[in-house]
Amino acid sequence: MNKNIFLTILMTIVITFTACNFPTGTISSQKATLTIAAASDLTNAFSEIGEAFEKKHDCIITFSFGSTGMLAEQIANGAPFDVFAAANEIVIYELDTKGHIKSETKQLYALGRIGIVTLKGSHLEVFTLEDLLNPEIVKISIANPYHAPYGLAAKQALITAGLWERLESKMVYGKNISEALTFITTKNAEAGIIALSLKDDSLMNFNLINESMHEPLRQSMAVINSTKEEELARKFVEFVNSKEGKEIMSKYGFVTPEE
Amino acid sequence: MDNINLFPLYLSFRVAITATIISFIIGIPFAYFLSKRDGKVTDFMDTLTNLPVVLPPTVLGYYLLILLGRQSPIGAFMENTFGKMIVFTPTGAIIASTVVSIPYLIKSSKTSFVEINEDYLNAARLLGRNELNIFFTIVLPIAWRGILAGITMSFVRALGDFGTTLMVSGSIPNKTMTMPIAIYDALQAGDKYMANLLVFIMTSIAIIFLFTINLLERKMRKG
Numbered sequence: 211m212n213k214n215i216f217l218t219i220l221m222t223i224v225i226t227f228t229a230c231n232f233p234t235g236t237i238s239s240q241k242a243t244l245t246i247a248a249a250s251d252l253t254n255a256f257s258e259i260g261e262a263f264e265k266k267h268d269c270i271i272t273f274s275f276g277s278t279g280m281l282a283e284q285i286a287n288g289a290p291f292d293v294f295a296a297a298n299e300i301v302i303y304e305l306d307t308k309g310h311i312k313s314e315t316k317q318l319y320a321l322g323r324i325g326i327v328t329l330k331g332s333h334l335e336v337f338t339l340e341d342l343l344n345p346e347i348v349k350i351s352i353a354n355p356y357h358a359p360y361g362l363a364a365k366q367a368l369i370t371a372g373l374w375e376r377l378e379s380k381m382v383y384g385k386n387i388s389e390a391l392t393f394i395t396t397k398n399a400e401a402g403i404i405a406l407s408l409k410d411d412s413l414m415n416f417n418l419i420n421e422s423m424h425e426p427l428r429q430s431m432a433v434i435n436s437t438k439e440e441e442l443a444r445k446f447v448e449f450v451n452s453k454e455g456k457e458i459m460s461k462y463g464f465v466t467p468e469e
Numbered sequence: 470m471d472n473i474n475l476f477p478l479y480l481s482f483r484v485a486i487t488a489t490i491i492s493f494i495i496g497i498p499f500a501y502f503l504s505k506r507d508g509k510v511t512d513f514m515d516t517l518t519n520l521p522v523v524l525p526p527t528v529l530g531y532y533l534l535i536l537l538g539r540q541s542p543i544g545a546f547m548e549n550t551f552g553k554m555i556v557f558t559p560t561g562a563i564i565a566s567t568v569v570s571i572p573y574l575i576k577s578s579k580t581s582f583v584e585i586n587e588d589y590l591n592a593a594r595l596l597g598r599n600e601l602n603i604f605f606t607i608v609l610p611i612a613w614r615g616i617l618a619g620i621t622m623s624f625v626r627a628l629g630d631f632g633t634t635l636m637v638s639g640s641i642p643n644k645t646m647t648m649p650i651a652i653y654d655a656l657q658a659g660d661k662y663m664a665n666l667l668v669f670i671m672t673s674i675a676i677i678f679l680f681t682i683n684l685l686e687r688k689m690r691k692g
Contacts, residue, residue, distance in 0.1 A: 279657035304659070349539075349557060354640060357657035382557050382639030385653070392531075393639070397540040398556050 242269040242439055244446060245290060247281040249297035249429070250386040251322060251360060251405040255462035256295065262458065263449050269442060277386035279357040285310055285434060292437040293446055297322065297387075298359040299430035311432040312440075319450050320464035322427030323406040324363050325418040327394055336401050337417050339371045347380065351393035351402035354383040359427055361390070364403035366424035406463035429464075476643050477651035478670065484559060484647060485628040488566035489574075492623050496574040497616065501604065503575070504582035522572045530636025533565055537637065557639040562647060565633040570623035577622060581615025582608065614686065621682045625675060 248256050253275050260271040274281070274291065282301040285294055286308060294311065296302050299318065305311045328336045334346060342350055353361030361383065368374040382399055384390030391408055393399040409416045431450065433443040449455050456466040503515055521529055537555040538544050547553050555561050585608060593603045609616070631649040638645035640654065648671055655664040 277657060279659060283656060283659070301659075348554075349639075351639075354654060354657070356654050357659075382641060385635060385640070385657075389636075392534075396534055396538055398534060398538045 242442055244269060244271050244292045244439055244442055245274065246271060246293045246295065246446065247274045247276070247285065247289070247291040247434075248295040249278045249281070249359075250275050250388045251297055251407045252295055253388065253408070255407055255459055255464065258458050258462075259450060259455055262454065263446060266449070267442065267445060271446075275388075277353075277358055280386075288436065290436065291434050292439055292443040293431060293433055295319065295429070295431035295450070297427065297429055299428045302430040302432050306432070310435050312435055313432075315444060315447055316430055316432035317447065317451065318428055318467045319431050320429045320459055320466055321421075322360065322363070322429055323418060323421060323463060323465065324360060324367065324403055324424070324427070325406055325409070325416045326401060327391075327404050327409075327417075328401050328415045329394060329397065330412070330414055332400065332415070334400060336415070339368060339373055339419065339423075342373065342377055342380075342401060347400040349382050349393070349399040350377060350380045351382050351384060351390045351399035352404075353387040353390045354385060356383075358384075358386055359429075360387045360403075360405050363424040363427050367403070367419050370423045409463055474643070474651075477646050477648045477667075480559065480562070480646065481628055481648040484562045484566050484634075485570075485624055487563045488570055488627040489620060489624040491563070491567045492571040492574045492627075493620060496571050496619070496623075497578055500575045500578035501582055501608070504579045518572050518575050520572075521569050526569065526630070526632025527636060529568065530565065530633040533561075533568065533633065533637045537561065537564065556637050557641065557645060559645060561637040562634045562645055565637050566627035566630045569630050569633050570627040573622035573626055574616075574619035577619030578612065578616045581612035584615075585611050617682070617686065621679070625678065628675070629671075 246256070246260070256273060256275075260273060263269075264271050276284075278297040278301055281289075281291075281294060282296065282305060285291060285305060294302070294305070302311065302316050306313055306316060326336055326339065326342070328334055334341075334344065336342065336344070336347070352364040355361040355365040365374065368377060382393055384393060387405050387408060390402055391404050394402045394404075395413065403419070406416070406418065431447060433440065433447055437443045450459070451467070459466050499518075503511060503518075534556060535541060536543065539548055539554060539556060544555055547555055553560075555564065589607055589611070590603055593607055598606070629649055630647075631653065634647055635650055635653070638647070638650070640646050640650045646654070648667065652664055652667045652671065655667060
């Protein structure tokens with residue numbers, strides 16, 4: 211009796227999943243698909259850019275968000291991406307010298323900004339970097355400065371402010387900017403420094419850090435050499451830097467490059 | 470580049486050894502209990518023990534971050550009463566490693582407990598031995614091979630844990646950065662030399678360890 215119920219449920223699940231997947235499977239094989247590797251700080255902005263681009267060019271865009279270092283390593287090892295939007299420009303130059311990208315497509319698309327974050331509802335008043343010295347702030351979360359551009363910028367800002375040595379023992383490191391944010395949203399760190407592009411007003415208090423405090427976060431992108439959809443990939447890169455694309459980017463807190 | 474920091478290696482060993490000892494103390498009685506009982510509750514507990522093997526490490530790490538985090542009842546209690554944090558400390562790494570590695574020890578031990586011929590145990594019972602005595606003088610000597618295999622597996626798993634530990638430890642250099650995290654960071658930073666070196670050390674240790682255990686087992690089997 212029990213076995214029968216179990217089998218029925220199992221069969222229902224199997225049938226539902228196979229049946230549901232079938233039609234979408236055929237559609238995706240007809241439409242062109244672009245796979246875009248993008249730095250974690252772009253999660254919100256690029257999701258919207260992707261939707262706008264899909265509507266315009268009748269194609270399917272899939273994103274692989276991750277840390278810039280990890281994505282660069284995957285591309286150097288032949289990952290099947292069409293476009294790479296990094297959180298800095300150094301990795302794009304490095305991939306270029308190794309011949310992994312189409313040189314003429316590499317271009318600046320945004321300047322990143324960082325800010326101090328506390329969770330909404332927190333009684334702590336944190337407006338400046340100095341406020342992080344407050345002993346009630348036990349842990350401060352940033353992305354790992356060893357390999358994440360936004361983490362490095364956060365560290366640079368603290369060094370410029372002359373606070374790094376005093377705050378270093380409070381630091382915890384996320385593997386990328388999204389994980390750094392998770393430590394804050396789960397209340398395991400009282401404060402943190404994250405990308406302006408990940409700001410969510412309903413969730414957090416955000417105080418921008420002056421951009422002179424750290425090296426500019428110049429974010430570059432390029433079309434990957436091994437792409438099978440070169441024309442579409444080039445269009446995507448153009449779209450990000452078009453008027454429409456820039457509007458979306460600046461909506462999410464990126465400073466877009468001037469022509 | 471020459472002065473490589475061996476702290477991650479030291480920490481990994483410390484974490485893995487502690488996690489294995491904890492797994493042993495909790496896991497062996499638990500495995501024995503599971504092997505002796507039948508029923509829905511036992512089945513459920515059996516399923517639960519295997520959950521860490523099936524769940525993605527990041528999911529497990531997230532659970533631990535919520536469960537032991539500074540806002541959780543457990544985490545807040547520890548911080549307010551003893552002034553100690555669980556997350557972002559080696560203790561957090563040890564707990565993470567224990568959770569991911571204990572299923573291997575339980576599973577392997579349980580299998581070898583189940584295989585013991587009940588006649589031996591009943592004979593001992595007839596001769597007036599108590600259950601604890603039977604466990605140490607009959608059950609353990611018969612089942613030791615499976616237990617040893619379980620210990621090895623769980624130690625190696627604890628030594629290599631990455632995803633779960635990363636979520637609860639905050640990868641703080643010289644504090645909570647274990648070997649797998651150091652390898653990941655070096656790879657991310659494009660430091661191939663460091664990454665290769667650490668990978669080589671880690672692989673050598675794993676091979677030497679497994680080889681020694683194999684040798685030991687063969688020797689003991691021969692008598």
